[in-house]
Amino acid sequence: MELFELILILLACVIASSILDQIITRVSLPLIQIAVGLAVALVVPHVADVTMDPELFLVLFIAPLLFNEAREAGKRELWDNKGAILSLAIGLVVFTVLVVGFSLNWIVPSIPLASAFALAAALGPTDAAAVGALGSTVNLSTRQRTLLSGESLINDASGVVSFQFAIVAATTGAFSVADAAGEFALLFFGGIVAGLVMGLLASLSIRVVHQRGYENTTVHTLYEVFTPFVVFLAAESLHVSGILGVVAAGIVMARRTPRLVSTTDAKHQMVSSSFWEIIVFLINGVIFVLLGMQLPQAFAPSVANVFSLPNLIGIVLFITFLVMLCRFAWVSVMELLHFDPETGQRGISSIGRTLIDALVTTIAGPKGAVTLSIIFTIPLIMPDGTPFPNRALLIFLTAGVILLTLLIADIFLPVLAPRETEEGDIERELRAANMAVIEGTIKELTARMRDGSRPEYEPATRLAIARYRVKLNRERIEAQEEGSVIRELAGEVLALQQARADEIQQEGSGKFSPSDAAPYYAILRGIRASVGYSGDAANVGARFSSLPGKIALIKQLVRPTRIEGERNERIYYDTCLFAIDLENVAIDYLDGIAAGSDERARVARVLSEEHRISRDSIMGRINYGQDEQMEVPREFDHGMHDTMPDGMRQTFKEQFAQARAYADEVDAGALAIELDEIRHLQEAGKISGEVARRLREDVYLFQMSLGE
Numbered sequence: 001m002e003l004f005e006l007i008l009i010l011l012a013c014v015i016a017s018s019i020l021d022q023i024i025t026r027v028s029l030p031l032i033q034i035a036v037g038l039a040v041a042l043v044v045p046h047v048a049d050v051t052m053d054p055e056l057f058l059v060l061f062i063a064p065l066l067f068n069e070a071r072e073a074g075k076r077e078l079w080d081n082k083g084a085i086l087s088l089a090i091g092l093v094v095f096t097v098l099v100v101g102f103s104l105n106w107i108v109p110s111i112p113l114a115s116a117f118a119l120a121a122a123l124g125p126t127d128a129a130a131v132g133a134l135g136s137t138v139n140l141s142t143r144q145r146t147l148l149s150g151e152s153l154i155n156d157a158s159g160v161v162s163f164q165f166a167i168v169a170a171t172t173g174a175f176s177v178a179d180a181a182g183e184f185a186l187l188f189f190g191g192i193v194a195g196l197v198m199g200l201l202a203s204l205s206i207r208v209v210h211q212r213g214y215e216n217t218t219v220h221t222l223y224e225v226f227t228p229f230v231v232f233l234a235a236e237s238l239h240v241s242g243i244l245g246v247v248a249a250g251i252v253m254a255r256r257t258p259r260l261v262s263t264t265d266a267k268h269q270m271v272s273s274s275f276w277e278i279i280v281f282l283i284n285g286v287i288f289v290l291l292g293m294q295l296p297q298a299f300a301p302s303v304a305n306v307f308s309l310p311n312l313i314g315i316v317l318f319i320t321f322l323v324m325l326c327r328f329a330w331v332s333v334m335e336l337l338h339f340d341p342e343t344g345q346r347g348i349s350s351i352g353r354t355l356i357d358a359l360v361t362t363i364a365g366p367k368g369a370v371t372l373s374i375i376f377t378i379p380l381i382m383p384d385g386t387p388f389p390n391r392a393l394l395i396f397l398t399a400g401v402i403l404l405t406l407l408i409a410d411i412f413l414p415v416l417a418p419r420e421t422e423e424g425d426i427e428r429e430l431r432a433a434n435m436a437v438i439e440g441t442i443k444e445l446t447a448r449m450r451d452g453s454r455p456e457y458e459p460a461t462r463l464a465i466a467r468y469r470v471k472l473n474r475e476r477i478e479a480q481e482e483g484s485v486i487r488e489l490a491g492e493v494l495a496l497q498q499a500r501a502d503e504i505q506q507e508g509s510g511k512f513s514p515s516d517a518a519p520y521y522a523i524l525r526g527i528r529a530s531v532g533y534s535g536d537a538a539n540v541g542a543r544f545s546s547l548p549g550k551i552a553l554i555k556q557l558v559r560p561t562r563i564e565g566e567r568n569e570r571i572y573y574d575t576c577l578f579a580i581d582l583e584n585v586a587i588d589y590l591d592g593i594a595a596g597s598d599e600r601a602r603v604a605r606v607l608s609e610e611h612r613i614s615r616d617s618i619m620g621r622i623n624y625g626q627d628e629q630m631e632v633p634r635e636f637d638h639g640m641h642d643t644m645p646d647g648m649r650q651t652f653k654e655q656f657a658q659a660r661a662y663a664d665e666v667d668a669g670a671l672a673i674e675l676d677e678i679r680h681l682q683e684a685g686k687i688s689g690e691v692a693r694r695l696r697e698d699v700y701l702f703q704m705s706l707g708e
Contacts, residue, residue, distance in 0.1 A: 037292020
């Protein structure tokens with residue numbers, strides 16, 4: 001039960017951190033997750049005491065992470081830079097293990113040499129993906145991205161294997177270089193061979209199932225997720241490296257086709273990518289939250305009784321300095337000797353630039369999820385039944401180094417490698433393009449509705465236009481250029497509309513009871529929402545000031561009035577007139593401001609037109625299917641009626657039915673209009689190819705969700 005409670009707490013922390021990430025945009029998500037985990041551990045201390053089987057932790061977290069990394073790795077880029085990648089992934093890991101291991105044992109003699117090597121091995125893997133999660137944007141060269149990606153893929157395996165050797169030495173007290181070299185070769189190459197074989201078998205089996213028609217997208221995706229666990233466990237049962245087996249299987253099973261050849265392939269790729277994105281996000285989030293929960297381990301009796309907090313911080317700083325110094329020295333030598341085929345020169349010809357690039361590559365390889373996953377696999381007890389010595393200390397030191405390397409990357413990478421084109425510029429261009437597309441779509445939908453060739457589409461089209469207006473208003477409010485002016489004017493308009501609604505309510509307070517008036521206010525809320533209002537704006541006019549009225553409105557919302565019979569048709573009709581009156585209030589106020597020439601007047605003209613569209617949409621409901629078209633009323637009777645006005649047909653129930661029946665067809669047509677608008681903007685050179693691609697992706701997602 002404790003483990004289940006921990007899982008729920010971890011999931012809640014991941015969700016909370018993802019929300020905070022949207023608010024705190026200048027800090028990387030891993031750091032936010034660490035902070036959330038630390039806060040929870042301080043409030044609920046016992047969460048850090050729940051333990052998990054180290055082997056289970058290894059297979060549950062590391063196997064799927066490495067499998068997905070291998071699936072997404074660029075094989076050509078990896079092969080072209082294989083020498084440098086292997087140098088970083090194996091040579092640098094061994095170098096770091098030796099330097100950090102001996103140094104840590106020297107400054108903290110209470111940590112056995114084998115345990116110090118184990119900690120150093122856990123610090124071998126890098127987490128280049130954490131750089132992508134940084135709040136600030138960075139600009140890495142193609143070579144730097146390739147080296148970081150390839151290194152993080154292979155050094156995970158070399159770090160795990162080195163760690164396992166160190167743990168064996170720590171638990172048994174015996175270590176032979178010759179035996180270790182032979183066993184390392186068996187684990188290393190045996191894991192690769194086992195992974196290649198099992199990856200080929202897995203690919204062949206899914207292909208056979210697919211050819212026989214038994215496979216679908218769900219089965220295909222679950223098969224991919226199922227594979228790394230089976231490969232890992234099978235390789236371990238053969239006494240070879242399960243980690244390398246997972247990596248090899250992932251490379252074999254990666255999709256090779258450069259272009260999609262069928263809709264089935266497209267659906268498989270989309271669902272698989274989305275599913276893996278969720279899994280990787282969840283695993284990384286859980287691990288970083290766990291990291292934060294482990295930081296209070298510094299105050300555990302086994303640690304606090306031996307080391308003071310300043311001493312622990314000093315040790316963390318020392319280890320971090322050594323790790324980064326080893327990495328910088330290794331990368332600098334490698335890059336100074338690197339021959340660039342494009343320039344025909346080696347890095348030594350431009351020492352200053354090369355060393356800066358080496359520093360960027362050094363900082364861009366912080367420690368992360370895999371490092372913490374590895375250190376958590378330290379056994380709880382020794383073979384003789386005694387607790388593993390300094391386990392809490394080793395976990396704390398590792399967590400401290402991870403946190404510090406992430407902070408260094410978060411602070412210094414944007415300074416050393418700033419992005420030439422700010423992401424904010426792209427976002428502003430995307431928002432402006434999206435507003436242009438929405439405006440064009442609204443105009444086209446309005447023109448089609450006024451055409452009258454398909455009158456049965458009109459109710460659904462009105463609702464579609466309202467939804468686009470909601471999106472347009474949100475984009476305008478979020479736009480930096482005029483968002484504050486729009487918010488200010490919108491607030492003034494809503495206040496005037498509410499004042500007018502209160503006036504109408506006061507006039508009718510002596511004519512009818514709250515229970516009689518409740519249906520009008522409940523329907524008014526729906527009408528305003530259907531023409532583009534949202535949140536509190538939709539509730540304007542639909543409220544009572546008295547307690548009996550509030551109770552009557554709650555009852556009405558629980559059991560809403562259906563459009564059945566002439567009396568209910570008339571209630572809806574009168575409420576439409578009520579909503580039109582509120583729109584006239586807005587239009588009159590905004591037209592008075594629009595007479596000026598400043599920014600406020602320009603925005604008022606835009607908003608006034610929006611309210612006219614809303615008013616005309618409501619009038620369209622009244623005039624739908626009528627022989628004579630009513631003009632926009634400036635005054636109307638606020639009393640209660642049981643029958644429709646003379647000569648008017650009952651059409652509201654019919655309109656609701658048609659809106660439901662043709663909603664998907666109208667939405668499909670609207671999305672097709674969006675694609676046309678995007679194409680026109682791109683052909684006219686008003687938006688870039690990248691912006692057009694991102695806009696189309698959003699449309700495709702909406703198209704796929706139609707009817708669901």
